Amino acid sequence: MRQPGGPRQQRRHTPKANLSDLYQRAFKEALGKLNPKIMIRNPVMFLVWVGTLITAVLTLNPNIFGVTETSAVFNGLVTLILLFTVLFANFAEAVAEGRGRAQADALRSTQTKTYAQRILADGSMEMVSSADLRRGDRVKVKAGDMIPADGEVLDGVASVDESAITGESAPVLKEPNSDVASSVTGGTRIISDELIIRVTADPGKGFIDRMIALVEGAERSKTPNEIALTVLLAVLTLVFLIVVATLPPPANYINSPVGITLLISLLVALIPTTIGGLLSAIGIAGMDRVAQFNVVATSGRAVEACGDINTLVLDKTGTITLGNRLAEEFIPVNGHSRAEVAAIALAASIFDTTPEGKSIVRLAEGMGATLDFDRQKAEGVEFSARTRMSGTDLPDGGEARKGAVDAIRGFVRSRGGQAPEDLGRAYERVSNLGGTPLAVCKDDDIYGVIYLKDIIKPGIQERFDQLRRMGVRTIMLTGDNRITAAVIAKEAGVDEFIAEATPEDKIQVIQQEQAAGKLVAMTGDGTNDAPALAQANVGLAMNSGTQAAKEAANMVDLDSDPTKLIDLVTIGKQLLITRGALTTFSLANDIAKYFAIIPAMFASAGIGSLNIMGLHSPQSAVLSALIYNALIIPALIPLALRGVKFRPLSANSLLQRNILVYGFGGIIAPFVAIKVIDLGISAF
Amino acid sequence: MHLKSSVVSRAILSAFLLNLAIAPSIHAASGGAIDRSTAYALGLLIIIVLGLAIYLAVAIIQPERF
Numbered sequence: 001m002r003q004p005g006g007p008r009q010q011r012r013h014t015p016k017a018n019l020s021d022l023y024q025r026a027f028k029e030a031l032g033k034l035n036p037k038i039m040i041r042n043p044v045m046f047l048v049w050v051g052t053l054i055t056a057v058l059t060l061n062p063n064i065f066g067v068t069e070t071s072a073v074f075n076g077l078v079t080l081i082l083l084f085t086v087l088f089a090n091f092a093e094a095v096a097e098g099r100g101r102a103q104a105d106a107l108r109s110t111q112t113k114t115y116a117q118r119i120l121a122d123g124s125m126e127m128v129s130s131a132d133l134r135r136g137d138r139v140k141v142k143a144g145d146m147i148p149a150d151g152e153v154l155d156g157v158a159s160v161d162e163s164a165i166t167g168e169s170a171p172v173l174k175e176p177n178s179d180v181a182s183s184v185t186g187g188t189r190i191i192s193d194e195l196i197i198r199v200t201a202d203p204g205k206g207f208i209d210r211m212i213a214l215v216e217g218a219e220r221s222k223t224p225n226e227i228a229l230t231v232l233l234a235v236l237t238l239v240f241l242i243v244v245a246t247l248p249p250p251a252n253y254i255n256s257p258v259g260i261t262l263l264i265s266l267l268v269a270l271i272p273t274t275i276g277g278l279l280s281a282i283g284i285a286g287m288d289r290v291a292q293f294n295v296v297a298t299s300g301r302a303v304e305a306c307g308d309i310n311t312l313v314l315d316k317t318g319t320i321t322l323g324n325r326l327a328e329e330f331i332p333v334n335g336h337s338r339a340e341v342a343a344i345a346l347a348a349s350i351f352d353t354t355p356e357g358k359s360i361v362r363l364a365e366g367m368g369a370t371l372d373f374d375r376q377k378a379e380g381v382e383f384s385a386r387t388r389m390s391g392t393d394l395p396d397g398g399e400a401r402k403g404a405v406d407a408i409r410g411f412v413r414s415r416g417g418q419a420p421e422d423l424g425r426a427y428e429r430v431s432n433l434g435g436t437p438l439a440v441c442k443d444d445d446i447y448g449v450i451y452l453k454d455i456i457k458p459g460i461q462e463r464f465d466q467l468r469r470m471g472v473r474t475i476m477l478t479g480d481n482r483i484t485a486a487v488i489a490k491e492a493g494v495d496e497f498i499a500e501a502t503p504e505d506k507i508q509v510i511q512q513e514q515a516a517g518k519l520v521a522m523t524g525d526g527t528n529d530a531p532a533l534a535q536a537n538v539g540l541a542m543n544s545g546t547q548a549a550k551e552a553a554n555m556v557d558l559d560s561d562p563t564k565l566i567d568l569v570t571i572g573k574q575l576l577i578t579r580g581a582l583t584t585f586s587l588a589n590d591i592a593k594y595f596a597i598i599p600a601m602f603a604s605a606g607i608g609s610l611n612i613m614g615l616h617s618p619q620s621a622v623l624s625a626l627i628y629n630a631l632i633i634p635a636l637i638p639l640a641l642r643g644v645k646f647r648p649l650s651a652n653s654l655l656q657r658n659i660l661v662y663g664f665g666g667i668i669a670p671f672v673a674i675k676v677i678d679l680g681i682s683a684f
Numbered sequence: 685m686h687l688k689s690s691v692v693s694r695a696i697l698s699a700f701l702l703n704l705a706i707a708p709s710i711h712a713a714s715g716g717a718i719d720r721s722t723a724y725a726l727g728l729l730i731i732i733v734l735g736l737a738i739y740l741a742v743a744i745i746q747p748e749r750f
Contacts, residue, residue, distance in 0.1 A: 041750050043743040047736060054729070064725045066718055227747045234743040241740065245733050260729070 022098045029098070030090035043234045044276025045089045047241070051264040052082040058261055068259035074619055075261050081626040082268060088633040089277025096284035096641060103291060104212045116141060116148035119196070130186070131203045142194035149186040150206040151197035152176075152547050158193035160184060162543075172544065183547045200547050223300045226283055229579065233272050233279075236587075240270040256605040265622045266601060269593035269629055274586035275579075277633045278640045282582065285641040286575035293567060294558040295540070302554040305537050306572025309472055310518035312565060313509055313536070316478035316485070319523065319562040320492045321454045325436055326359040328453040330367070331429065334420035334446055341448035342369040345440045348391040348400040351380025356452055357390070360402070400442050408439035408446060417444025434487030436480060454484075456492050463566050464493040466648030472569060473518075475509060477501040506532040521569065523562040525549050540565050574646040577654065581644045581662040582636065588666025589632070596625040596674050613675045616682035624678040628670055699735070703727040 033039065039046045057064060059076040117125045119138040130148035133139065138154065141147055147160070159171035162185065171191055176182055184197055186206045201209075222230065244267040251258045283300055290303050297303050314320060330341040346364035349357045350371065373395050381401070383390035389403025389411065401411055405427045409419045423439065426449040430437035436452040464474050476497040478485045485499035498505055506522060510532055513520045521538035524530070525545030530552035533539030541553035542560040550556050557564050592613075599611040600618035615621035649657065707727035711720055718726070743750050 040739075043740055043750060046739070050732065050736060054732070064722065065729060066722050066726070222748060222750075230747045230750060231744055234740050234747070238737060238740040238744065241733065241737060245737075 022095065022102065026091055026094035026098045029094035030087050033090035033094065034086065039086070042089070042276060042280070043230070044237055044271055044273055045086055047237055047271060048082055048089075048268050048273060049086050051268055052079055052086060055079040055082060055261055055264055065260045068257075068261070070259045070261045074623075077623055078261050078265055078626060081623065081630050082264075085268065085273060085277070085626070085630040085633065088630055089273070092278050092281040092633060092637045092640060093284070095637060096281040096288065099641070100284055100288050100291075103288065108212055114146040114148050116145070133199050133203065135199055135202050137199045139197050139199060140194060141190050141197060143190055143192050145190050147184050147186055147188050147190060147197065149199045149203070150201040150547070151184050151186075151199045153182045153184060153195050154198050155196040156194050158195045159191050160188050161191050162188045183545065183550065185543070223283065223304045225304050225576065225579065226279065226300075229275075229279060229583065232583075233276055237271045237276075240267055244270070251602070254602075254605050256602045258601050262597075262601050262622060265626055266597050269597050269625050270590055272583070272586040272590075273629055274589060274632050274636065275583045276586075278582055278636060279579070281637065281640045282575070282579050282643075285643065286571070286578075288641075289571050289574075289643065290555075290568070293564065293571065295564065295568060296556045296558065298554045302538060303568075303572055304575060305519060305554075306521065306568045307574070307576040308519050309521045309538060309569050309572070311473045311475060311513045311520045312467065312569070313475050313477060313506060313513075313520060313522040313532075314494070314565070315523065315562060316454075316476050316480065316488060316497075319457075319565075320460055320476055320494065321456050321488065325356050325452040325454050327356070327363040327450055328435065329451040330363070330440075330448055331426040331451060332448040333422045333426050334448075336447045338448075339367065339369065341440055341450075342367045343372070344400055344442050344447045345369075345402060345450055347371060347373070347394065347442070348402040348440060350375060350378070351392055352383075352390055354383075359452075360450060398443055400440075402438050402440045402450065405437055405439045405449070408441050412441050412444050412446055415444035417441075417446070420446055423449070428483065431481055431483030432487060434484055434491055436484060454488060456488065457563065460563075461491070461493040463563075464495075467566065467569065468493075468495070469648045469650055470569075470573065471650055475513075477506060477509070507535055510535050521565055523557075523565050524553070525560070538565075538568070540568065570646055571643075574643040577646065577658065578640065578644045581658050582640065584658060585636075585662040585666035588663050589629075589670045591667050592670035592674055593625045593629065595671075596621045613671060613678070615675070615678045620678050620681040621674075623681055624674045625670075627677050627681075628673045632670075632673075695735075699728065699731045702731055706730060 034049070036049075039049045055075050056079045058070070059072050059079050062068060062070060062072045062075055114130045115127055116130060116133065116139040118128045118133065119125060119140055125140065133149050139148060139151070143158070153174050153176045155176055157173065157175045160174050161171050174182070174184055174195060183200075184195070185208070186201070187208050244263050247263060247266075248258060286303055287297065287300055290297050327345075330338050330345060332338050332341045342364040345360050346369045349360040349364070352358070352360070377395035379393040381389075381391045381393060383403070387403070388407040389401050391399065391401035391403075393399055399415075401408060403411075405423065409423070412419060423446055427437045427439075430449060430451045433451065434454055436454065438450040438452055440447045440450060467474055473496070474494040476485070476489050476492070476494040478488070478497065478499060478501060480488070480499055482499040485497045489497035498509065506524070506529065510520045510522065514535075514537075519537040521540065522532060522536045523540045523542065524533045525542035527546045527548045529541075529545075530548045533541055533549055534552040538555065539553035540555045540557055540562070541549040542562065543550070543556055543558045544560040555568065595610060595612055596615060599607055600615070600621040603618045611621070613621075615624060644658075647654070647657070703724060707720075707724040710726050710730075711718065711723035714723070
């Protein structure tokens with residue numbers, strides 16, 4: 001089985017996207033998006049587009065709506081600036097879409113039409129194209145073959161190279177009836193042995209197809225947050241439209257009539273064009289960031305939900321601690337020596353191929369322990385969930401066992417022995433250290449306890465601290481005893497833990513949290529995790545997990561790294577913060593534009609004192625405000641695509657910080673920029 | 685597609701027909717200060733603004749359509 005292979009940054013992720021002609025293509029697409037059928041989907045920019053058409057008419061005939069003071073040249077310049085405003089907004093969206101599409105193309109390049117041997121009902125085989133395979137079909141694949149479709153392993157054990165989708169070069173072992181190794185992905189290659197697979201996805205509906213559709217934005221629908229923001233922007237736009245449309249009568253009353261070009265300029269300056277132009281780019285870029293993280297999300301809604309998560313339910317093993325526990329010490333009991341414990345532990349572990357078993361063998365051999373029997377004549381006893389122990393049946397008829405303390409106690413009693421008094425003390429000592437105690441016995445005599453040390457992942461405590469500061473509560477679930485769980489929970493810094501947990505406990509915890517109005521995220525890989533994954537607001541399934549888990553979850557991690565759930569919360573929050581920050585900035589910009597355009601509009605009404613920026617002329621003031629309005633969109637594209645830098649702060653601290661940076665900055669920046677642009681214009 | 689084109693054509697025709705009612709009113713209200721063609725242009729502008737207001741109202745009521 002593969003464990004996540006090293007630091008994520010060091011791995012090659014999904015195929016590298018070709019971004020060489022991204023901007024040229026985006027510019028062409030920006031022009032194509034001027035199609036009214038496309039423009040109408042963005043209420044704010046559609047208004048700017050209609051305004052552009054009206055000023056274009058005014059350029060051709062400045063007096064079409066009556067005699068005004070604005071010249072054809074001025075109207076032409078306004079038309080040009082408004083057109084660029086719309087194009088820049090379209091460009092932002094096209095760049096974000098282009099990045100997704102480039103990634104989709106790279107993924108598509110991994111998909112090749114292949115042929116497979118379909119097993120017919122009578123057991124015979126027929127060679128068919130992967131496009132002809134349907135859900136439920138059984139296929140046989142052997143070393144060197146490309147796996148033709150997503151499926152579940154029914155028979156065989158084989159190594160599969162999944163680097164095409166995960167970037168991880170180490171092959172993965174696949175076998176049937178396993179929670180962590182029974183599903184295969186179409187497009188990956190089998191490199192040893194052979195497998196019988198039941199196809200679980202029709203052509204075009206496989207895992208890579210879903211990922212392509214996602215990054216390409218083909219299935220992108222607005223998230224609840226985006227819908228709420230669209231409503232807010234539409235309300236603001238409607239309010240400003242009404243204000244501007246009703247301005248001419250009072251303007252005429254004070255003998256300061258306003259031309260249509262100036263009214264359109266005021267309207268465009270006041271409506272939230274910056275966020276209106278960047279809104280979809282922010283959403284697309286958020287999905288793109290998730291995909292670059294090697295996570296497939298079923299929808300933008302799931303990514304956004306990550307940002308609103310209140311509670312994280314995490315498995316201890318693999319998420320909080322490294323998957324492999326290592327033997328640290330032998331603790332003798334019942335008057336035995338440490339060397340005797342080492343010898344029996346070695347005998348009980350010699351057939352154990354798990355990392356824990358191997359570490360026991362290493363520790364015992366390091367202490368000089370040797371086998372005093374012929375290994376060929378002994379027989380290994382595998383661990384089972386029922387017996388909770390494993391060991392060796394020795395050639396002389398003896399039985400060496402190691403396992404859970406309770407299980408070994410029962411085993412010894414069944415052989416007529418008694419558990420020594422100091423066994424409980426050794427058990428508590430190991431548990432208090434946060435380790436897992438394994439008792440070692442031979443026949444009716446308990447020799448001692450093995451201290452299996454759980455290694456907490458480096459840096460996990462800081463991550464939980466960050467989550468706590470963000471207001472996210474962490475709950476650890478573990479099958480360990482209560483003492484061990486408490487120690488690990490304290491060391492790792494989780495807020496709560498549930499010891500001796502069963503898979504059913506997961507769904508119970510999630511339901512309790514949801515009943516308290518919390519949004520819950522969890523990870524899982526087994527079929528028994530599927531109900532909890534479906535119940536959670538964000539369910540992250542491991543790619544190495546079962547098909548049932550992957551179908552129940554709304555996200556799948558291709559790297560099978562459960563720690564990534566914490567990163568996803570960060571990405572989700574970053575998406576929401578970016579949207580909020582740019583909305584604040586866009587609305588704060590209005591103040592400076594108001595001070596630029598209103599004095600210019602009513603110059604003859606004696607409100608020159610409102611020209612606090614000292615702009616050169618009414619025309620240059622309007623043009624400066626509109627140029628700023630247009631240029632700020634491309635200037636903010638990198639921020640929209642990259643996202644605002646995320647800081648692990650509480651919601652209140654973040655709000656205060658963003659109001660200060662993007663609210664206050666949004667007020668100051670346009671004052672400076674408009675003044676500089678005005679100086680530039682007046683120099684000509 | 686055909687239906688959508690037909691909807692747009694109908695909307696444009698309705699706007700022009702509506703303008704046939706609005707433009708004379710504007711011309712009359714101005715007391716002859718503006719000529720007839722300007723009145724028609726202003727009438728069309730008013731219809732466009734009203735259309736945009738209705739469009740924005742729809743965007744507020746049914747945002748998922750946009």
